[in-house]
Amino acid sequence: MKYPDDQINERLRKALLARLSQIEDQPDPALARIVLASVAPGNRMAQQARWILTALFVLLFSISLYDPKLPARVLSRDASYVPVNPESIYAKGENQPRGGIIPSAQKETLSHRPPANSVVTATADLEKSVTGTFSSSPYNPGAGLAAMDDLKLLESRPAVPFEGIPLPEIESVHQSRRTPALKQRWGLVLGFTPMNTSHLVRINSANHPGYQNFNFPENFSSRKIAWKVQAGAEYKGFQLLLHYARVKQIFEYELATDEFVLDAQKNPLRKGIEKQLDQTLEFAGLGIKKNIDLTAAGLKNYFVNAGLDYSRELTSKQNAFWVTVSAGRQVRLHQNTYLMIGPYAEYSLNRLNTSERGFQLQPYQVGFSFNLKHKIN
Amino acid sequence: MKFFLNRKYNDVTELVRACQRLDPKAQTIFYDRYKSELTAICSRYAKTKAEAEDIYQESFIKVFNNLSEVADPNAIDAWIKSIVVRTAINYYHRTTKNELRSTGPEDHVASIESDDYERIIETMRLNDLRDIIGKLPDGYRIIINLHLIDGYSHVEIAEMLNISDSTSRSQFYRGRNLLIRKLQQYGINSYEIP
Numbered sequence: 202m203k204y205p206d207d208q209i210n211e212r213l214r215k216a217l218l219a220r221l222s223q224i225e226d227q228p229d230p231a232l233a234r235i236v237l238a239s240v241a242p243g244n245r246m247a248q249q250a251r252w253i254l255t256a257l258f259v260l261l262f263s264i265s266l267y268d269p270k271l272p273a274r275v276l277s278r279d280a281s282y283v284p285v286n287p288e289s290i291y292a293k294g295e296n297q298p299r300g301g302i303i304p305s306a307q308k309e310t311l312s313h314r315p316p317a318n319s320v321v322t323a324t325a326d327l328e329k330s331v332t333g334t335f336s337s338s339p340y341n342p343g344a345g346l347a348a349m350d351d352l353k354l355l356e357s358r359p360a361v362p363f364e365g366i367p368l369p370e371i372e373s374v375h376q377s378r379r380t381p382a383l384k385q386r387w388g389l390v391l392g393f394t395p396m397n398t399s400h401l402v403r404i405n406s407a408n409h410p411g412y413q414n415f416n417f418p419e420n421f422s423s424r425k426i427a428w429k430v431q432a433g434a435e436y437k438g439f440q441l442l443l444h445y446a447r448v449k450q451i452f453e454y455e456l457a458t459d460e461f462v463l464d465a466q467k468n469p470l471r472k473g474i475e476k477q478l479d480q481t482l483e484f485a486g487l488g489i490k491k492n493i494d495l496t497a498a499g500l501k502n503y504f505v506n507a508g509l510d511y512s513r514e515l516t517s518k519q520n521a522f523w524v525t526v527s528a529g530r531q532v533r534l535h536q537n538t539y540l541m542i543g544p545y546a547e548y549s550l551n552r553l554n555t556s557e558r559g560f561q562l563q564p565y566q567v568g569f570s571f572n573l574k575h576k577i578n
Numbered sequence: 579m580k581f582f583l584n585r586k587y588n589d590v591t592e593l594v595r596a597c598q599r600l601d602p603k604a605q606t607i608f609y610d611r612y613k614s615e616l617t618a619i620c621s622r623y624a625k626t627k628a629e630a631e632d633i634y635q636e637s638f639i640k641v642f643n644n645l646s647e648v649a650d651p652n653a654i655d656a657w658i659k660s661i662v663v664r665t666a667i668n669y670y671h672r673t674t675k676n677e678l679r680s681t682g683p684e685d686h687v688a689s690i691e692s693d694d695y696e697r698i699i700e701t702m703r704l705n706d707l708r709d710i711i712g713k714l715p716d717g718y719r720i721i722i723n724l725h726l727i728d729g730y731s732h733v734e735i736a737e738m739l740n741i742s743d744s745t746s747r748s749q750f751y752r753g754r755n756l757l758i759r760k761l762q763q764y765g766i767n768s769y770e771i772p
Contacts, residue, residue, distance in 0.1 A: 206751070213754065214726050216699040220707055221727070226617035232635055233613070237605060240642035416602065466610055 387577040388435035390442060394545050396427040396568030398448050403552055404560045411457035412559060413473050424451040427566050431488065435574065440490040444510065448482040448564060478555060482564075484521060486512035494531065504531050504541055514553065522550040527570050537576040545570035594651035597642070605642065612641075615655075616662055622723050623666035625712045629673075637665040663728060667738055670716050695758050698765040710760050718753025725750050 397420065404412055418424040426449055433442030455473025462470050490508025495501065510523040529543010545568045552561035587593040587604065593611075596604030616634055624630035641661050648657055699707060711719060720739070724730045725746070732750070736743040 209758075210726060210754070212696055213699075213758070216696040217707075217727055220699050220702075220704065221618065221622065223704065225614040226621060228613050228617045228634055229631060232631060232638075233609060235635060236638040236642070237602075237609060239639050240600075240605060414603075464607070464610070468610075 386437050389433075389575045389577065390435055390440055390572055391432045392430065392442075392541075392570055392572035394429045394431075394568050394570040396429065396448075396545070396547075396566035398425045398427040398450065398564055398566045400450065400565065401552075401563040402560050403563065405558070412454050413457045413471060414453075414455040416453040418451060425449060427568070429566075429568075431572075433488075435492065438492045438494075440488075440492055440506075440508070442488045442490065444484070444486055444488055444512070446484040446512065448484065448566070449480075450482065450562065450564070451477070451479045453477045476557075478557060480556065482517075482553070483515040484512035485515060486510055486521075488523075488525065490525065502531050504529060504543070506541075510547065517554065519553050520551070521553060523547045524550060529570070534573075539574045539576070541570070541572040541574055543570060544568075590654060591651040594645065594648060594654055598646050598648070608642075609638065612638075612658060616658070619659065619662045619728075620666065621708055622711060622727065623663070623670075623720065625716070625719070629669070633662070633666050633669050636669070637662040640665060659728070663724065663730075664738065667720060670720060694765055695761040698761050702761075702764060706764065710757070710764060713760075714753060714757060717749055718756060721746060721750045722753045722757060726754065 399417075399420075402415060427447060429444055429446035431442040431444035433440055435441075453475060454477075455475055458472045458474060460472040462472060464470050488508050488510035490506055492504055492506045495503045495505065505526075505528045507524075507526050510525055512521045512523065513519075514521060525545070525547040527543055527545040529541060532540045532542070534540050546566065548565040549563050552563045554561055587596060587607065593604055593608055597608050616637060617630070620630040620634040620637065621627075624633055641658055644661070648654060711722070714722065721735060724735045724738070725732065730738070732743040732746040735741075735746045739746065741749075
């Protein structure tokens with residue numbers, strides 16, 4: 202018997218639907234973890250935080266690329282500084298050397314071509330020498346070849362000794378801004394670091410039949426704010442800092458009972474007694490850190506800092522040891538004063554007891570540090 | 579009707595609203611409720627188990643991320659299904675070239691005069707049926723799933739796949755005939771093997 206298309210479709214549809222819906226498929230359990238982790242509120246907040254941190258890094262990097270030259274008007278206030286454009290020296294020199302001969306000392310001065318972004322510290326003599334040697338007529342490219350011929354003639358002449366001829370002192374703008382800071386060995390440090398605390402929970406099953414359904418606050422929630430202030434001294438990059446920190450820890454959990462209920466899928470769910478841990482930890486202690494001012498090209502205004510802290514929790518009288526790491530940008534605020542800003546992380550090497558004896562917490566914090574450093578001669 | 583035994587969510591509306599508030603417990607229950615249905619749909623649209631898992635994961639994350647847009651929680655089942663189907667289509671747009679095939683001799687069934695395929699479908703193992711559907715060329719498999727099983731019209735399919743509705747119709751008939759032929763071939767082989 203031949204069936205029309207619609208009827209074939211309908212019969213095939215019914216047969217397929219009936220067969221395909223007979224068995225309930227179960228996905229790989231690992232997929233549940235991936236899916237639920239990716240949509241957890243904390244994860245979304247973490248994603249936003251990653252964006253913010255990335256933006257901060259981009260901002261810091263952009264600042265480092267922007268390296269403004271000292272404005273000319275500042276230099277011209279000081280009579281001993283005369284801004285000289287090196288290009289203009291060559292243009293003038295090529296144009297009309299007086300008498301067709303350039304003294305070899307001046308020739309040497311010209312051959313010592315300063316970098317484009319440097320400032321020539323010229324004395325009054327130098328100013329006289331430059332203006333007296335070269336005329337101030339405008340740049341004439343055609344005259345350059347004639348000047349080169351004159352220079353060739355000089356090759357065979359004996360060199361005139363330099364003694365008694367003042368040479369210009371060439372000082373790099375970069376050096377003038379950075380070198381004094383590097384020479385200073387001692388410094389005072391004062392810092393503030395807002396942080397976001399998290400913790401690893403270690404359950405001691407021997408003390409209780411079980412805990413379940415731990416519910417932690419979202420990342421960057423006000424329920425897990427921490428902050429730290431620190432002050433101390435620095436010598437050759439080694440810092441000895443006293444600190445005080447407050448860390449807030451709030452989360453919910455359940456004490457598992459022996460009662461069970463069935464959910465919609467007929468799976469047994471263990472009932473629990475809801476509880477909350479709400480505590481504020483206060484730490485005071487001492488830390489030693491090593492601060493490194495980076496010197497690689499492009500990273501000259503950056504620092505990295507790593508160290509170890511010892512803290513005493515003031516309420517429960519527990520000891521904590523921390524590894525601390527930070528990195529970031531060093532901004533010069535004043536002649537010897539710097540603001541050091543950047544991401545900061547600290548991780549407790551030991552676990553801390555809580556009011557609930559059945560588990561311990563191992564806290565770690567991530568934040569943004571603001572440190573003022575004043576270097577002393 | 580008490581939809582869930584969990585005391586916090588009495589029906590699907592409450593569950594969806596809780597998920598929209600990003601309640602982790604609600605998200606877990608929501609996931610458990612829909613995981614089987616999504617797995618089944620993904621398995622139909624995918625060629626392999628690995629592809630089905632990729633589509634499943636991507637679909638579920640899309641569902642959760644866009645759940646806040648659901649105004650009527652009672653229509654959640656249809657909404658979820660449409661998300662999965664569109665994710666599967668996008669997956670094949672991304673990963674494979676357009677495999678809408680031209681007519682080949684192997685696609686034709688000269689005449690369909692028996693209802694053998696119904697009996698074969700009823701008696702065959704589910705994995706074998708999935709395997710036969712999965713081995714259909716992508717274009718055929720997707721259109722058979724969309725039209726024959728999920729009930730989309732050819733106009734809707736044309737819009738989803740960016741083809742004309744006449745192409746959708748012709749591809750469907752070729753795909754359907756190829757499926758029937760493979761089912762009949764499976765039946766013959768099964769009878770031959772003791």
